Amino acid sequence: MDADSLLLSLELASGSGQGLSPDRRASLLTSLMLVKRDYRFDRVLFWGRILGLVADYYIAQGLSDDQLAPRKTLYSLNCTEWSLLPPATEEMVTQTAVVNGRFMGDPSHEYEHMELQKVNEGEKVFDEELVVQIKEESRLVSIIDQIDKAVAIIPRGALFKTPFGVTSVNRTFEGLTLSEIRKLSSYFHFREAIDLKNKTLLEKANLDPSLDFMDSLEYDIPKGSWSIQMERGNTLVVLRSLLWPGLTFYHAPRTKNYGYIYVGTGEKNLDLPFML
């Protein structure tokens, strides 16, 4: 959610039950403004909160002018001091995929993981157990990256692309209409398009290249991994991800208010196919 409209956004996203206490809200408002100034971001998003066993991580992301450029992620334990996280690499993701369970809440905590490695000693080949230390910070980075790639969404029309390739915020976006909000095709993943090239020509003919340049939610796997609901007496549409429980996207139709927030344990719901 945009740090500029933080209070309203938190209010609208409160249907999932998790929000922020007043002291955190106050500290976020001031600290995010300073972050914006220090890092020269164009927009700062409050990404959400990852619940750990001992403490929680508060995550923020900063965007530059090009909205689809890789975002910078910052974390904080107390909403006042923010530290920049390194960008996620493939190696980091695979390395931390072996760690399961909750986050501890301590960024310097290290998970131990036993790995078997083949060691050559002369003619013998045998397995040796290695203990690999994985830092919680890298796990945090990879989880945030996975969540972003999988379930960060924006409504159609909120961003537009100029012929030069720059993606910018659409200032004339007035919100989705009531007939569009219940369709998954009105929402896009907030990332570079992956599936778009694979569409058939028939489908591509109906797309508007300035608005439809991201993947829509229609073809997400598994099907049915989004729950769409109306709240607040039909004036707010809320999408909740069932794959990463804790991600809430809200949008007030016919207005410019939209945003998403993740408040959860940072674990993927692998039981989803059984639960649907």
Next chain:
Amino acid sequence: MGEPPPNPDPSTQSPKTSQNSDRRSREASQPLITILEDVLRRPPQQSSQGAPLPDIPWTQRASLTEDDNLAEEGPEGGIEYQPRSPSYPAGFSLEFPPSQQFFLDESGMMQQYLEGQGLFLQQLESTYQDPGTNLMGQFSMYQREDQLFGQATQHGPYLRDDPALLLGPSDLGFMPFMGEVPDPEPRELAVQNAKAYLLQTSVNCNLSLYEHLVNLLTKILNQRPENPLSILESLNRTMQWEWFHPKLDTLWDDPEMQPTYEMAEKQKALFSRGGRREGEQEMEEEVTDSPVPNMMETAFYFEQAGVGLSSDESFRIFLALRQLVEQQPIHTCRFWGKILGLSRSYLVAEVEFREGEEEEVEEMMEGEVLEAHGEEEGEEEGEEDEEKVVDPVPKPQWKPPPVIPKEDSRTGANKYLYFVCNEPGRPWTRLPHVTPVQIVQARKIKKFFTGYLDTPVISYPPFPGTEANYLRAQIARISAATHISPLGFYQFGEEEGDEEEEGGAGRDSFEENPDFEGIPVLELVDSMANWVHHMQHILPQGRCTWVNPLQKTEEEEELGEEEEKADEGLEEVEQEVGPPLLTPLSEDAEIMHLSPWTTHLSCSLSPQYSVAVVRSNLWPGAYAYAIGKKFENLYIGWGHKYSPENFNPPLPALIQQEYTSGPEIMEMSDPTVEEEQALKAAQEQALAAAEEEEEDEEEEDEEDVED
């Protein structure tokens, strides 16, 4: 200049050639926008001209005609401008031809052309203005073309150049073919091209940029805002919006907003004070005796903890609870929490009925269940009778495991009644009591709630009930696991039954401790021993108090002694024991070496005013807060337990043995003919041998007798 327009009277053109050329040149050298501006400044003069067209405001006029003929606005716009801009007849006629030729496809257009032409013929004569004489010299070489175009008075009528019309050249009014068609001047051509480009309508809508700019500038000129440049963009946006979203009629409702308005109406009903009771006495009663909880206070404390719904939502829930209290005979009421679902969510209220009120409803429900049961049994007996007549089919040995009786109301897992609704304003639905088998099955499955209570729960192992039962079972599990209170808030009552009764089930009643003084917040946060469970733990059996499933009632003992003997030898069920009531949280089992509870202060910056918050790691979404003498529990979540391992559904059971093997159902081959004969021969021999023996015995007897 393009294609030559018809010019029936070349002779009369010469005196006006110079003016035409001037007009033309002036017009050509000006940018298109200024043309428009000049054109648009005509409105004040409209009335003086005695407008040929009906007296409609300028913008509507423009939009109306432009509405009608999508692709042909240009020429029509040309027509309209001409009555109002008599000094530019030639200029516009210059642009006329290409568009005209381009767009003229309908007979309707022709009619209007004729009318227009006739009309502006009158106009132009009366209001002809003499422009300056600039640049006359430059265009001297184009005099021939001036003659061609001449004055607008001599143009037209413009008829379609359609071979189907079979118009002779004289009808068309064209000049006889004069060899070359004069080339248009580059500037004019550029202008014409520009206008044609602007008149293009896009594929998606019927609006062209030309029209839009006309509308925009008209609006600006009509309204004359203070600083038009700075608000140009917002004006642009609103015009586009209005074009596609026409303002609603006072008679029509917006169809899209209908459900929203309905919900708003329902919620408005919540806000009205119930009934017509007014008067001080009743006010006082309501203030003191109402069982409706103080939702706002709870919501405030939970907000400090960072949990809970927004404050207006909480207030609406408070009103909905008040509505529930008015409708049902409720003794105590509490907001239990919110369970999220796929299409809708559930708001759950935990209530206790007043004494005696609830039994009537219970009996009704049980009566229905029994009737259904009785019908089934009757059917079974009928079938059995039929079978006995035909052939004794061996009966299967499998008996369903004994049904564990459900707990009574107000005890154990059924201590409270639960009402659910989807949104404040919608009616509350009562959830049925939970049976032990439902809890046992609910532990084995993991399904999302859809939001509709009568959805069947399709799972393996099959869940006995609909979503309402599954919801109730999950609520029971969550309550039993996560309802906690500070140590000392509740204490056991003074009248205690013997502990050894009921197999050591323990005490199950408690009451508030009037001497409770509150535990300091810091201590609450530090140690889990300061919190206790105040809901009974649910045993693996599915109940809170253990019941031996093999205890036979009197009816069953009559069934047959044989069966009993068989059973007693096989099964000895151990009594299930769970932690007694009011055990501290420090005794809770760990999840993979992780504590099942997380505590923290609500605000680390002001610890003296903070609230102690406890969050469950086993049931994500369960929260409790405590400060001083107040505490409360809340659940907002999906309704599932956290398990570090993936969910593994149980495998299907082995195929059952239907009948025990025995000689009655064993297949054996029938004896062959030889075997039968051999058997017969053997039997005859045996008979014969037996007869001989008898005869021998008789003879011996007789001999004995004789002797």
